[in-house]
Amino acid sequence: xxxxxxxxxxxxxxxxxxxxxxxxxxxxxxxxxxxxxxxxxxxxxxxxx
Numbered sequence: 001x002x003x004x005x006x007x008x009x010x011x012x013x014x015x016x017x018x019x020x021x022x023x024x025x026x027x028x029x030x031x032x033x034x035x036x037x038x039x040x041x042x043x044x045x046x047x048x049x
Contacts, residue, residue: 006046007047009046010043010044010046010047011043011047012043013039013040013042013043013046014039014040014043014044014047016039016043017036017037017038017039017040017041017042017043018036018040020032020035020036020039021033021036021037021040
């Protein structure tokens with residue numbers, strides 16, 4: 001059950017990060033762009049473990 005919850009949370013994190021990246025296609029605000037990339041990376045790492 002907890003493993004399924006972790007996978008769901010990881011997918012949500014990846015989706016959130018991709019959403020942030022899609023909203024900010026113009027990387028004028030570089031720090032928000034970096035936050036989006038970081039959230040996606042954390043989601044993939046969470047999915048891997």
